[in-house]
Amino acid sequence: MDVFLDSKIISDKELSSNAVVAYTALRMIQNLNTNKYYVNIKLLAFQLTDDITLSRKYVERLSDGLNELIVNKYIEVITNKADKDYILDISNLIINNNSDGSKDKTFFVVIDSDEIHKIMNLDSRLDKFSVLRYFMCMLSTVNYSATYYDVMGKEYINFVRFMTNDYIGSLCGVTSYTTYDKYNHLLEENEMIYIYRHSILIRDEKGQLKNLPNHYGRYKDKELIIGYSVNRENFELGEDIVDKKANESRSLMQKYYCMVKYGTEYPEKETKRIHKYVHYRNQQNEKKYEQAVEKGYSGEEFLEKIVLEDIFQKYDYLFEKSSSGCENINTDSADDNWGKPVPMEHDFSIEGYANRG
Known part of the structure; x- marks a missing residue:
C-alpha cells in the first residue's frame, strides 16, 4: 500500500522522530x-x-x-481515556493533490507500507524511528528533472537523487557523519536503498577539484541509478573528450541495433543523433573500403561494417530541407563533432544482429 506523506511534516525541525513515526502511522x-x-x-x-x-x-x-502532534496542533483530541484510547480529528493531515493556484502546493513523498514494516522490524541496535525518518527524507529529495532512457528507448523518471548527506541530515536532524553513514550502510545491507559512489572528481566554476555527490535511490531502481550515473560521468562530466565520444558512439550504435531488431522508437532528437552517426560511420567505412581497394587489398573488413539505413526512411523529419537547401537539419550543434568512428567490440551486420538469440 502506498502511503503519502507531507514533506514539510517529516522534515519539521520542531518534531522528533517519535512524532514523525506516529504521523506516518496515522496516515496509514x-x-x-x-x-x-x-x-x-x-x-x-x-x-x-x-x-x-x-x-x-x-x-x-x-x-x-502522538502527544507531540497534538501539542503542535497537527491533530485534535475529541475524546481520550486514561488507557491511551483516543477519538482524534486528523483532518489536518489530509494531502489535497488537487489544490488550485490560490493555495500552496503540497510536496509529498510516497513510501510503501512494506518498506515501513521492513525498517521497523530490522534486526539492528540503531534507532529505527530515526532510520525510518532518514529513509523518508532521502526519498523526498528525488530529482524530478532527471531522465534516463534504456537501450530499448523506454523513459524513466522520478527514480534518482543526488543531494549530499549533509543536506539529507539537515532535513531529519541528523548532524553526525558517523550516524548517517551507519544509516546508509544499514539501509544498503537490507536492500532498501542503492548508492552509486562516484570515483571521479569534477572541476567547479573556479577550477577547483571536488567530489561528485553520490547518486542514490530505492534498491529496486539499482540498474536505473547505475545507468544514469554512468551516463553523467561519460557524457556530461568526463574531461577526456576522446573517451566521451567513444562511449557515446557505442551507445548510439546499440540504439540503432535495437531499432532494427526490436522496432524500438526513440524521441525525435535522439533519432536524429542515431541517424547522423550511423550515416557518418557508413561514409567513413565506404571511404576506407575504396582506399583499401585502390591499394590492392580486399577491404572486406570495412565493407562488413557498413549497415543498412532503411530503418530511417519512415522518419520524414530526417530528410527535410532547410531554407538554405541543406539536408538533415541539425538541432544540436554540440553533437556535430563525432571524431573518428569507433569500432564496436563485437561489430556485425544487421542480418547477424537480427538472428542473435
Missing part, C-alpha cells in the same frame, strides 16, 4: 471519507510493524510522538 489508517478516528497506541504500532508484540519503550515513544 487515514482515508478521505472521515475525519474522526478511534486510535490507540497498539493500533498505530500494528500499522508500523505488522505486529503487536512490542516493547514498553516502543509503546512509550509512539505515545510521546
Whole structure:
C-alpha cells in the first residue's frame, strides 16, 4: 500500500522522530471519507510493524510522538481515556493533490507500507524511528528533472537523487557523519536503498577539484541509478573528450541495433543523433573500403561494417530541407563533432544482429 506523506511534516525541525513515526502511522489508517478516528497506541504500532508484540519503550515513544502532534496542533483530541484510547480529528493531515493556484502546493513523498514494516522490524541496535525518518527524507529529495532512457528507448523518471548527506541530515536532524553513514550502510545491507559512489572528481566554476555527490535511490531502481550515473560521468562530466565520444558512439550504435531488431522508437532528437552517426560511420567505412581497394587489398573488413539505413526512411523529419537547401537539419550543434568512428567490440551486420538469440 502506498502511503503519502507531507514533506514539510517529516522534515519539521520542531518534531522528533517519535512524532514523525506516529504521523506516518496515522496516515496509514487515514482515508478521505472521515475525519474522526478511534486510535490507540497498539493500533498505530500494528500499522508500523505488522505486529503487536512490542516493547514498553516502543509503546512509550509512539505515545510521546502522538502527544507531540497534538501539542503542535497537527491533530485534535475529541475524546481520550486514561488507557491511551483516543477519538482524534486528523483532518489536518489530509494531502489535497488537487489544490488550485490560490493555495500552496503540497510536496509529498510516497513510501510503501512494506518498506515501513521492513525498517521497523530490522534486526539492528540503531534507532529505527530515526532510520525510518532518514529513509523518508532521502526519498523526498528525488530529482524530478532527471531522465534516463534504456537501450530499448523506454523513459524513466522520478527514480534518482543526488543531494549530499549533509543536506539529507539537515532535513531529519541528523548532524553526525558517523550516524548517517551507519544509516546508509544499514539501509544498503537490507536492500532498501542503492548508492552509486562516484570515483571521479569534477572541476567547479573556479577550477577547483571536488567530489561528485553520490547518486542514490530505492534498491529496486539499482540498474536505473547505475545507468544514469554512468551516463553523467561519460557524457556530461568526463574531461577526456576522446573517451566521451567513444562511449557515446557505442551507445548510439546499440540504439540503432535495437531499432532494427526490436522496432524500438526513440524521441525525435535522439533519432536524429542515431541517424547522423550511423550515416557518418557508413561514409567513413565506404571511404576506407575504396582506399583499401585502390591499394590492392580486399577491404572486406570495412565493407562488413557498413549497415543498412532503411530503418530511417519512415522518419520524414530526417530528410527535410532547410531554407538554405541543406539536408538533415541539425538541432544540436554540440553533437556535430563525432571524431573518428569507433569500432564496436563485437561489430556485425544487421542480418547477424537480427538472428542473435
